[in-house]
Amino acid sequence: MAETGRDSLLWNGNTETPALLASRCRDCGTKGFPPRTVCGQCYSTIQERITLPRRGTVFAFCRLFSRGDSYGKGPQTVGYILLEDGMLIPARLLFGDELLQIGTPVVLSAGPGKPPPEKTEQQSAYYFVPENKGEGRWR
Numbered sequence: 001m002a003e004t005g006r007d008s009l010l011w012n013g014n015t016e017t018p019a020l021l022a023s024r025c026r027d028c029g030t031k032g033f034p035p036r037t038v039c040g041q042c043y044s045t046i047q048e049r050i051t052l053p054r055r056g057t058v059f060a061f062c063r064l065f066s067r068g069d070s071y072g073k074g075p076q077t078v079g080y081i082l083l084e085d086g087m088l089i090p091a092r093l094l095f096g097d098e099l100l101q102i103g104t105p106v107v108l109s110a111g112p113g114k115p116p117p118e119k120t121e122q123q124s125a126y127y128f129v130p131e132n133k134g135e136g137r138w139r
């Protein structure tokens with residue numbers, strides 16, 4: 001059975017078939033992630049919920065080194081993913097160092113995330129992984 005994520009505004013919480021949630025303006029077609037209630041282009045309040053493509057490429061990334069490791073041991077990698085529909089979104093990446101480069105094809109995935117401070121139960125989180133994830137080292 002799939003875990004349920006806590007960021008229900010951002011994704012469907014399904015670790016088996018994760019999907020990012022967004023909005024699309026019915027007046028001008030502008031998409032928003034996270035989902036918007038007001039269009040950033042035309043200020044229309046008529047917004048529909050959509051899901052974003054699961055595939056894209058790495059547009060930019062950086063490694064974060066901090067003492068407070070919110071997603072487990074080791075540094076984290078975050079960046080921007082250019083989705084198949086042309087949308088650019090921020091996301092966490094799970095990559096082996098040797099595979100991480102601009103333009104690498106990636107796919108949305110999900111798994112265990114950090115428990116929120118007020119809870120002890122494990123929560124799930126979404127992230128992007130390389131499409132050819134059989135290679136390399138993961139973190």
Ligand SMILES: [Zn+2]
Pocket residue numbers: 025026027028029030039040041042043044
């Ligand atoms: Zn609009």
